[in-house]
Amino acid sequence: MRALRRLGGLRTRLVVAFVLVALVxxxxxxxxxxxxxxxxxxxxxxxxxxxxxxxxxxxAAADFDVPADEVSLTRFAAGIADGLGDDAVVVTQYRSLKASSDASADRTRITPSLREAVRTRNRMSFQRVDWHGSPYLVVGTPVTFDSTTLSGLDVFAITSLRAERDDTAGVLDAVRDGIVPVVLLAAVLALLAAGTVLRPVRELGRATRRHAAGDLTSRVRVRGRDELADLARDFNKTAGALESSVAELREQDLRAKRFVADVSHELRTPLAAMTMVATVLDEDAETLPPDAAHAARTVSEETARLTRLVDDLMEMSRFDSGAARLNLTGTDLAEAVRATLSLRALTDRVQAELPQGIRALVDRRRVDVIVANLVGNALRHGAEPVTVTLATDPAGDWLTVEVADRGPGLPPETLTHVFDRFYKADTARTRSEGSGLGTAIALENARLHGGAIDAANRPDGGAVFTLRLPWRRVREEEDR
Structure with a gap:
């Protein structure tokens, strides 16, 4: 593929263009x-x-008398031919008599049109004709006496142009033989020119790829004062501005994450105290007046909700800082999923299809968080029955846990944001029981395992979330 790209690259096009221009x-x-x-x-x-x-x-006309006979015409033609060269043929015509300096010569080389031109114009005329593949020059002229009086005698001279044709063909061959060196020289010059022109372009391409890979400090050297130099300067300016902007954004993001982590950490201590007080109030609510009892239960519920939110924020801050680590243990996934449902009293509300014998190296706590978030999300926003299905792919490389419901499904605009932080499909329910971090935490836990979570709608209605994890087999790990 790289060779094909090079064949269709700019260097090839430049060389082909140079060669075509030189050839033309x-x-x-x-x-x-x-x-x-x-x-x-x-x-x-x-x-x-x-x-x-x-x-x-x-x-010859000075010594020629008319009327003429065939003998005198032949002698007249031979006298003229002697001075025209060895290959010249002279044909004379006097009224109906015709004679030639060479009796064997073909007189058809004298065309009727030339005879007519000589007869009607009364002056010298000529034609170039091809006869049996050879070129000839045929000249015809009437014979006059004292420059004005026509004698009725016409003379036609036939001369070969073969030598001239060979000379011009030699010129053509010489020039044609020079085309190959010219084209080769053009190709070499094109390669040199392409290398000179494309060197800054290649450097710019390498710098661009380094930028795409994350190296924002990459720059290109500026050579000369041409358009390529202007392009290099513009690239360096853009790269510098981009580096500054990205550095500022990273700093802002880092400060925001640090702020969330610090706030979450600082809230844990007062929340612990508030939780203890809220628990005591909740236990004694039955002994309090109705208004006080309602207030005590509300404080307890909101404190628990705030505690879950702070815990989720702390978890997200660990993912952001790279502090989250896997604690891999050999786990029976069917047993782990059943334990998740049982711990949250969801066994009677969820239909589980959990084949036995699927063991893998996973972080059990994080798998518990993923399944609990997906099942809880299906129960809150979907409709029963909710199903949980554990399976493996045919190749045996991946494990899947599918959580599906029979609700209205996810709107198209929600599918692209369902894993965003603090995103809630129903914007009117700003104070729902969820924090808006459940699916984001589930996805981060899946990625930590090297897996992913996909969200989609079922053809027959309802949403389906599919957790995919690489199958790290327990036996293989123990053998190592």
Whole structure:
């Protein structure tokens, strides 16, 4: 996967872009060079042939008499061809008579359109034609006497352009052979440029990943005065501001947690005394007048509620400070769950499915707190029957304790906040019997074991909370 990401990375795209630009430039330059060189070579050859044909025709015409016969036409054509080169063929036409300097030459290279142009325009004309894969230049001109009088004699000269074609093809081959080195050089330059450009980007990426991992002190070096340097400076400024903000928030959070822990600790001593007095008043309430008895019972209930709240706050402060520790012991989970229900007189209100023989290393006190909170929450906010089901996953790696009720279920907005501290789904009941910390404490205890708690709604109605714990087997631990 890392190799695939590198293939599709910015470095690859830069190199491909450089190579494509170099390739397009080289191909364009080759095409332009070939076109210009071909045009120049052909025009030079064309001008030379036109001049030679004109001169040879003028020289030969001075000694030529009309009317002509086939013999004189042949001699006339041969005289002109002698001065045009070994591969030149001259064809003469006088009225219906035709002759050639080479009797075996194919006269079809002289096209009807060229014959028509010479006949109608009465001046020299030419065409470039391909014959059997070879290029030829065909020049046609009428023969005149004293520069004005037409003789009725037409001369056509056929000259091969094969040498010129080979010359331009050599130029094309030379330029084309140079494309490969140019592309390779472009690739090397692209790699060097990409390394120079991407080095600050890579450093910025590493710094960003260190920030994501929690190292807010990470910074990048600022090089130069270009856009990448501006980006590095902006990153460093943002990182500094973020570090300051996070440090301030952490300090505020630490002070808040310390304040809660200190207040909870300071409340324990007066609460202990208040609890003793409230217990005495509650026991003697029957001997008191009705108003005093009601007040005594109210004080006792509120004192007990305040005590539970302080205990929960103390527990949360231990989780926040990292002081919470597991006391793992070999435990029969079915027995532990039954003990939790029995201790709180919930056995008759809860349907339990607890298979025997499931033993694990857990902190029994914390499992008791988790189950008690989940069952109590189901009874308070759901509807009976409430079921508690102990099970294991098929692989035998996890234990699950599922607590379900048949109430209306949890609203969608509650599902995302049900484990938040002091969260209560019914905001109108600000003074409910719960502290709003029960599910948060249960989740922290599960996490301390390396597990989790999931909240969901049953398809047929009701909420279900599932405690998942890693199965630390007692036998394996004892063997170690």
């Amino acid at each position: 430039s080289a191909v364009t330059a080759t095409a332009l060079a070939y076109r210009e060189s071909r045009t120049a070579v052909l025009e030079r050859k064309q001008d030379a042939v036109l001049t030679d044909v004109r001169n040879r025709v003028e020289q």
